[in-house]
Every structure is written in structure tokens, then in C-alpha cells.
Amino acid sequence: MxxxxxxxxxxxxxxxxxxxxxxxxxxxxxxxxxxxxxxxxxxxxxxxxxxxxxxxxxxxxxxxxxxxxxxxxxxxxxxxxxxxxxxxxxxxxxxxxxxxxxxxxxxxxxxxxxxxxxxxxxFNYRGNPLVQQARDMIAKGELGPVHYVHGQYLQDWLLEPTDYSWRLEPDKGGQSSALGDIGSHWCDLAEYVVGARIQSVLSDLTTVISTRMKPESTAEAFATAGTQTRREVAITSEDLASVLLRFDNGARGA
Structure with missing residues (x-):
């Protein structure tokens, strides 16, 4: 090659x-x-x-x-x-x-x-062997038609008010945080496994931690908090997202 x-x-x-x-x-x-x-x-x-x-x-x-x-x-x-x-x-x-x-x-x-x-x-989760098996079984009809898709993506990163990332800043990460950043993984995984495209959504986006302590210097994702100087900043992007879905094959999801 x-x-x-x-x-x-x-x-x-x-x-x-x-x-x-x-x-x-x-x-x-x-x-x-x-x-x-x-x-x-x-x-x-x-x-x-x-x-x-x-x-x-x-x-x-x-x-x-x-x-x-x-x-x-x-x-x-x-x-x-x-x-x-x-x-x-x-x-x-x-x-x-x-x-x-x-x-x-x-x-x-x-x-x-x-x-x-x-x-x-x-969208690297596609490569997981369990994901590959589920996709193959559904494609072969071994599980029958898919009527409902349910799942969640939970992370304890950004759990504390002292946790911070550029992903929380709309001008850097985009208007959506939880849904756009890790929710995009879940949506792709659902489409990939089921073999259908998400057609419409109804979402409830919430900012649970509305104030965080931003470090004065930048750090890579998942870096420890350390003892650096911080300042209080308001957060507008969501850290909790609940979504209802409709797929183009008629299946529903949440």
C-alpha cells in the first residue's frame, strides 16, 4: 500500500x-x-x-x-x-x-x-465490537423492526463548578455544549446502529451549573484543576439535554 x-x-x-x-x-x-x-x-x-x-x-x-x-x-x-x-x-x-x-x-x-x-x-464509537454486532443483527432483521431507540451519554467531567473548558464558551464551542459536543456522538451511534436517519427532534436544554470558576490560564481537556487563579463567569450553554427523536423509518427515540 x-x-x-x-x-x-x-x-x-x-x-x-x-x-x-x-x-x-x-x-x-x-x-x-x-x-x-x-x-x-x-x-x-x-x-x-x-x-x-x-x-x-x-x-x-x-x-x-x-x-x-x-x-x-x-x-x-x-x-x-x-x-x-x-x-x-x-x-x-x-x-x-x-x-x-x-x-x-x-x-x-x-x-x-x-x-x-x-x-x-x-465518530469513533462505531468501531466498538458490541456496536458492530448490534448494527449487524438489526440489519439482518434478527431483532425484528426497530420501534424505539433509547439511550444516554453521562459524563462526570464538568460536574463541579470549578471544572472548566472552552467547550462551554459559545464563541469557541458553538451554541450547544452537552448536545453538540457529546450528544453528537449519541445521535450518530443511534443512526449507525439502527440504520435510519434522525428526521425531527424536540429538545429541552438546561444549564444546571450557571456559574463556573474559569482559570486564568488555559489547560487541555480533562486536566486537573490545580491551584491556579480563577474568576467567576456566567455559563449560557447547556450541560443537560433531554431529546425526543423521530427517525425516517418511523421509529421513535429518546
């Missing part, structure tokens, strides 16, 4: 898992990283054994050794980074959610289609 060069934009928490996963494939070389500065990118590149480091994603996209771009930036940067990669006819693997609005997502899908490249979003 022909070897492929991979470049990654946004070397934060989840990026390490992308690098590890593609290296396990055996035919992909991680050749470049792009971060928020030359120094931060170089630091991560040295730590992960990546030869090239860029402080601008545009330079990574222009690198001829990069054939596929993995995008693991905060959500609001997905659109410009992905559009740049597609404009250069590079394959794209984006972390979820793909975009911060349906209009952005449709635009990226059309741009990828026009570019004629491989494009994917990392």
Missing part, C-alpha cells in the same frame, strides 16, 4: 489519540503538526516525534508531504481549517462536531464533495 503523509492541526488532548491511531495503521507517516504558535507546535512535535512544526495551519496545508489533514482544533476553527485543506485537495479527518452550525456543516460537505477527496468525522 502506498504510504501517506498526515498533518494535524490543533495538537491538544484528543490529537495524541489521532497520532497514535494513524501510526498503528502502518502506512501513514505523521509528518507535521500545526499549533497556535511556532513554539507550542514545536514542543508537541518534539514530544510526539513529529519532524515538522508550524505556527500557522495554512503552512501545514501547503506542505507537499501532507496528503491528509486531521483537524482537532476547538470547534469554531473547524470551518476555516477544513476549507483550506479541501481547497488544497487534501483528504480531511475532522474531530466532532464537524461545525458549530448546520449551515457550516452543509457548506463543508459540499466543499468536500466538490474537492473529490475522502472526508470523515471521528
Amino acid at each position: 502506498q504510504r501517506m503523509g498526515m498533518g494535524l492541526v490543533g495538537p491538544g488532548f484528543v490529537a495524541a489519540h489521532h497520532v497514535d491511531a494513524v501510526r498503528r495503521l502502518g502506512f501513514v507517516d505523521v509528518v507535521a503538526l500545526a499549533g497556535s504558535s511556532d513554539a507550542s507546535a514545536r514542543k508537541k512535535a518534539d514530544a510526539w516525534g513529529v519532524p515538522k512544526a508550524y505556527g500557522r495551519y495554512q503552512d501545514l496545508v501547503a506542505d507537499r508531504d501532507v496528503q491528509v489533514v486531521h483537524v482537532t482544533t476547538p470547534n469554531f476553527l473547524h470551518d476555516p481549517v477544513i476549507r483550506a485543506a479541501l481547497g488544497a485537495r487534501k483528504h480531511v479527518v475532522s474531530d466532532k462536531p464537524l461545525a458549530v452550525s448546520s449551515a457550516e456543516a452543509r457548506g463543508l460537505w459540499q466543499a468536500a464533495k466538490d474537492a473529490g477527496v475522502v472526508h470523515a468525522v471521528t
Whole structure:
């Protein structure tokens, strides 16, 4: 199989898992990283054994050794980074959610289609063996028709008022937090297993912790609170979402 060069934009928490996963494939070389500065990118590149480091994603996209771009930036940067990669006819693997609005997502899908490249979003739960078995059993009709789909996605991350993430900030993570960030995983999983598309929704979005203590300096996802200085900020994005669903095969869900 022909070897492929991979470049990654946004070397934060989840990026390490992308690098590890593609290296396990055996035919992909991680050749470049792009971060928020030359120094931060170089630091991560040295730590992960990546030869090239860029402080601008545009330079990574222009690198001829990069054939596929993995995008693991905060959500609001997905659109410009992905559009740049597609404009250069590079394959794209984006972390979820793909975009911060349906209009952005449709635009990226059309741009990828026009570019004629491989494009994917990392809904990684699809690869779980139990998920694969459930999907196969339903597709073969072994369980009969699906009438109702029920599930939940619970996390204790962000459980305390001292827990904080850029995902809570609408200008970075998008207007939706719980539903857009981890709910997107659940919705994709439901569609994938059932083999039907969600057609309509009725949601109740709630902000349980309306005030949080934001650290003065940034930290990667799931980092410990530490002893750094914090300030009180108001939270408007939801941390609890309840959703009723209708699928295009007539099934209901919640």
C-alpha cells in the first residue's frame, strides 16, 4: 500500500489519540503538526516525534508531504481549517462536531464533495465490537423492526463548578455544549446502529451549573484543576439535554 503523509492541526488532548491511531495503521507517516504558535507546535512535535512544526495551519496545508489533514482544533476553527485543506485537495479527518452550525456543516460537505477527496468525522464509537454486532443483527432483521431507540451519554467531567473548558464558551464551542459536543456522538451511534436517519427532534436544554470558576490560564481537556487563579463567569450553554427523536423509518427515540 502506498504510504501517506498526515498533518494535524490543533495538537491538544484528543490529537495524541489521532497520532497514535494513524501510526498503528502502518502506512501513514505523521509528518507535521500545526499549533497556535511556532513554539507550542514545536514542543508537541518534539514530544510526539513529529519532524515538522508550524505556527500557522495554512503552512501545514501547503506542505507537499501532507496528503491528509486531521483537524482537532476547538470547534469554531473547524470551518476555516477544513476549507483550506479541501481547497488544497487534501483528504480531511475532522474531530466532532464537524461545525458549530448546520449551515457550516452543509457548506463543508459540499466543499468536500466538490474537492473529490475522502472526508470523515471521528465518530469513533462505531468501531466498538458490541456496536458492530448490534448494527449487524438489526440489519439482518434478527431483532425484528426497530420501534424505539433509547439511550444516554453521562459524563462526570464538568460536574463541579470549578471544572472548566472552552467547550462551554459559545464563541469557541458553538451554541450547544452537552448536545453538540457529546450528544453528537449519541445521535450518530443511534443512526449507525439502527440504520435510519434522525428526521425531527424536540429538545429541552438546561444549564444546571450557571456559574463556573474559569482559570486564568488555559489547560487541555480533562486536566486537573490545580491551584491556579480563577474568576467567576456566567455559563449560557447547556450541560443537560433531554431529546425526543423521530427517525425516517418511523421509529421513535429518546
